[in-house]
Amino acid sequence: MFIQETLRFVVDILKVPAVLVGVIALIGLLAQKKSFSDVVKGTVKTILGFIVLGGGATVLVGSLNPLGGMFEHAFNIQGIIPNNEAIVSISLEKYGASTALIMAFGMVANIIVARFTRLKYIFLTGHHTFYMACMIGIILTVAGFEGVQLVFTGALTLGLVMAFFPAIAQRYMRRITGNDDIAFGHFGTLGYVLSGWIGSKVGKNSRSTEEMNLPKNLSFLRDSSISISMTMIVIYLILAICAGQDYVESQLSGGQNYLVYSIIQAITFAAGVFIILQGVRLILAEIVPAFTGFSEKLVPNARPALDCPVVYPYAPNAVLIGFLFSFLGGLAGLFLLGQMKMVLILPGVVPHFFTGATAGVFGNATGGRRGAMLGAFANGLLITFLPVLLLPVLGALGFANTTFSDTDFGVVGIVLGNMARFLTKEMIMIAIVAIFGLLVAHNFLGKRKDAPARNKEESS
Secondary structure: OHHHHHHHHHHHHHHOHHHHHHHHHHHHHHHOOOOHHHHHHHHHHHHHHHHHHHHHHHHHHHHHHHHHHHHHHHHOOOOEOOOHHHHHHHHHHHHHHHHHHHHHHHHHHHHHHHHHOOOOEEEOOHHHHHHHHHHHHHHHHHOOOOHHHHHHHHHHHHHHHHHHHHHHHHHHHHHHHOOOOOEEOOOOHHHHHHHHHHHHHHOOOOOOOOOOOOOHHHHHHHOHHHHHHHHHHHHHHHHHHHHOHHHHHHHHOOOOOHHHHHHHHHHHHHHHHHHHHHHHHHHHHHHHHHHHHHHHHOOOOOEEEEOHHHHHHHOHHHHHHHHHHHHHHHHHHHHHHHHOOOOOEOOOHHHHHHHHHHHHHHHHHHHHHHHHHHHHHHHHHHHHHHHHHHHHHHHOOOOOOOOOOOHHHHHHHHHHHHHHHHOOHHHHHHHHHHHHHHHHHHHHHHHHHHHHHHHHHHHO
16 A cells, blocks of 8 residues: 555656756756855746746646637537647556656656767656656557566666657757757657658748748737737637637537637637746746756766756747648548548648647748648658558557547557567567667777767877
């Protein structure tokens, strides 16, 4: 009983991003031997920033959910809406223990991978770590893993994944932030990297989304909160009219006039974005200096990999453009799936906002407005088709009616699921350990090659 309660307590800490990052900040500040006052201030402000960010996300999701309902009712389309939370909640009853252990030891594995390889990234997005641990735990359990073998293989897989995805996004993070202080920790990375790559190919001479030349009487649109509000008002009103007054007032607004309700929800959406931006600013002011102490002691030169809203303040207009074009990509993907007589993946407004907005920022960093639009559109297609390819894997596990929404879950799930189908347990474990071993060897050989150059510099 005591062990179960302790495990539950630890998992609850690890699942809450605010507490997890607060603990990291606390360790970092203590490692730097900061004063009691600085330790308390830095830790509390880091936790406060994440709670503000989470509050903004809650406000934003609350305003987006009715939009999804209007869309489904207006166009009468039935299909699967990918949702991380849904599939995780279904699976926890059966796979909860393995999920908790893989997550806890996976975070330790992430530190080990960062310490002994060149993937110097500590993944701090707790809820996404939890979701990935759940998916890995399901696939390995069905493949026959159990006990120590399950936890060891699952944790090492998770640790590698948590270091790998921030690494492939870092070149674009440097473009977005203008420095190398923070990394990106959200399992939609392949869509964002694709968006950044597309931006670099199509965005020559394309101006940034943040450079708007507007007539004097429209200068108020330079304020991102106003421009987001106005754009979303138009979208909400169109969908409310398409869904019909009766549906909106009886099912969504609780009797409030459907047009008034739509306008309020649109401005609430903009308020959610505004709150998120304030939370991010609070976090960045505290976590980067605190993390320096943590990384110096445990993982020299490591970077904290933070959740996707961390990039929103760098290009607020790209956030809105990315959402809209990702959703358009989802609609285009839905049409193509219908033409190919495949399972219909409905564009979920929430995943298209968070991943589309981020893809817009990545695309804008390399290709301006064209990069933001086309990169986010490509992301929308990707998060429509990857869940279709993941469904057979999850369908075999008894989850045919739901699936994960973000790109990295799709790719990791497809690869690991097919390994589970065609390889033995021992072969899978050897493959995962071999990948870690190769990364360690590459780091060791790289250090040996770098040593003569460093010695030469020091002697000169």
